[in-house]
Amino acid sequence: MSITKSDIAIIGAGPYGLSAAAHLRPIPGLDVHVFGEPMSFWERHMPTGMLLRSPWEGSNLSDPKRRFTLDAYKVFSDNHLSSPVPLERFVKYGQWFQRQVVPDVDPRKVTHLEKVSRGFQLTLEDGDIWRSRRVVVATGIASFAWRPPEFAKLPRGLVSHTSEHRNLSCFAGKKVMIIGSGQSALESAALLHESGADVEVIVRMHMVRWLWRYAWLHTCKPLARLLYAPSDIGPAALSHLVERPDWYRRFPRCLQDSWAVIAIRPAGAAWLKQRLDSVPIRTGRSVVSAAPSNGGALVKLDDGSTHPVDHILLATGYRVDVSRYNFLDIQLLRSIRRVNGFPCLSRGLESSLPGLHFLGAPAAWSFGPLMRFVAGTGFAAQRLARSISRTSN
Numbered sequence: 565m566s567i568t569k570s571d572i573a574i575i576g577a578g579p580y581g582l583s584a585a586a587h588l589r590p591i592p593g594l595d596v597h598v599f600g601e602p603m604s605f606w607e608r609h610m611p612t613g614m615l616l617r618s619p620w621e622g623s624n625l626s627d628p629k630r631r632f633t634l635d636a637y638k639v640f641s642d643n644h645l646s647s648p649v650p651l652e653r654f655v656k657y658g659q660w661f662q663r664q665v666v667p668d669v670d671p672r673k674v675t676h677l678e679k680v681s682r683g684f685q686l687t688l689e690d691g692d693i694w695r696s697r698r699v700v701v702a703t704g705i706a707s708f709a710w711r712p713p714e715f716a717k718l719p720r721g722l723v724s725h726t727s728e729h730r731n732l733s734c735f736a737g738k739k740v741m742i743i744g745s746g747q748s749a750l751e752s753a754a755l756l757h758e759s760g761a762d763v764e765v766i767v768r769m770h771m772v773r774w775l776w777r778y779a780w781l782h783t784c785k786p787l788a789r790l791l792y793a794p795s796d797i798g799p800a801a802l803s804h805l806v807e808r809p810d811w812y813r814r815f816p817r818c819l820q821d822s823w824a825v826i827a828i829r830p831a832g833a834a835w836l837k838q839r840l841d842s843v844p845i846r847t848g849r850s851v852v853s854a855a856p857s858n859g860g861a862l863v864k865l866d867d868g869s870t871h872p873v874d875h876i877l878l879a880t881g882y883r884v885d886v887s888r889y890n891f892l893d894i895q896l897l898r899s900i901r902r903v904n905g906f907p908c909l910s911r912g913l914e915s916s917l918p919g920l921h922f923l924g925a926p927a928a929w930s931f932g933p934l935m936r937f938v939a940g941t942g943f944a945a946q947r948l949a950r951s952i953s954r955t956s957n
């Protein structure tokens with residue numbers, strides 16, 4: 565066992581951790597170390613064949629001089645990049661970005677993080693110990709996959725969350741019921757259907773909401789610029805507020821909360837619609853119970869109908885609750901002020917435990933829905949770097 569030290573440890577090498585490193589490393593005199601497998605959530609927990617829902621302008625990782633944008637990567641990769649951005653290409657872009665800004669990422673997992681005098685102690689998966697004055701937690705949403713209780717009694721072979729799958733072709737020839745109505749549900753349905761599964765989608769809402777229904781509103785400049793911010797998160801006008809977290813957080817909490825719901829309500833990209841023409845989508849229905857039956861599952865809906873299926877795929881999203889980051893020490897967790905599972909963060913995305921910062925989805929309660937998307941990496945990394953450079957001078 566060895567003990568190594570750094571000024572700042574970033575846990576997580578996804579879009580937020582890598583962007584944070586890109587902004588922190590140029591600060592003179594700071595030693596920044598990044599842990600985690602670069603882009604692993606995108607590489608292992610999203611389905612092959614997926615296309616990014618976020619627009620080109622909203623899919624850039626952030627570096628201070630904007631040298632490593634998607635445009636720059638497009639040039640580097642001989643123009644082999646189109647919009648919507650295919651998942652596989654986005655992963656390659658993230659890995660290229662990583663090689664440019666943090667070629668020395670330490671891929672080891674952090675298994676324990678605790679507070680010690682004058683900083684933090686990280687235990688790594690191989691037992692090595694790391695000490696750091698500050699820690700930036702950028703470990704994403706994988707720990708927050710939400711599984712509704714109705715499905716708790718089913719064995720794991722009969723029910724799974726979308727985050728558990730990389731390759732949906734294992735369901736070819738099977739009858740699969742998808743629960744959910746967001747991008748993940750609808751895109752999984754399209755991919756499953758195209759790989760030969762017999763799919764149906766159960767949607768609690770009375771209709772499926774399609775994004776970009778009127779594509780010209782988003783693409784016809786300058787009208788598009790007037791209505792939507794480049795990241796295109798949320799409906800017209802609100803989109804501009806979402807893009808400016810410093811303004812967003814000044815509004816009364818009740819408004820912030822209701823806008824947050826509106827900005828990220830379940831919806832599918834319009835380009836999926838045609839791919840789902842022959843997939844049955846039952847709207848206004850929810851699952852009452854699901855039980856094992858004849859090697860599969862028997863699902864009962866709230867209209868009394870029963871449906872035998874081979875597998876249930878939960879596209880039920882993610883619910884942020886940092887207590888589910890199982891590497892956080894219980895004492896450390898207790899000293900973080902939280903609301904509904906989100907840490908309350910100050911301007912430098914710092915928690916109530918000085919020196920401990922959170923980026924990505926956990927920052928959404930304090931800075932709004934932008935933090936749930938790649939488009940928020942620029943804002944988060946700049947604020948973090950600004951606040952740290954002030955205190956380290």
Ligand SMILES: Cc1cc2nc3c(=O)[nH]c(=O)nc-3n(C[C@H](O)[C@H](O)[C@H](O)COP(=O)(O)OP(=O)(O)OC[C@H]3O[C@@H](n4cnc5c(N)ncnc54)[C@H](O)[C@@H]3O)c2cc1C
Pocket residue numbers: 575576577578579580581599600601602603604605606610611615616617618622623672673674675702703704705706748891923924925936937938939
């Ligand atoms: C199906 C799906 C589609 C999506 N599509 C889009 C989209 O089109 N556009 C968009 O903007 N957003 C999209 N999102 C949201 C997307 O997940 C986030 O925008 C993005 O991943 C946030 O980046 P992050 O760095 O916070 O987290 P992540 O990308 O999850 O990165 C977290 C990193 O932390 C590492 N890590 C975790 N735990 C540890 C540990 N204990 N020790 C060390 N390392 C650790 C992981 O290896 C990982 O590399 C999508 C999400 C899903 C589920």
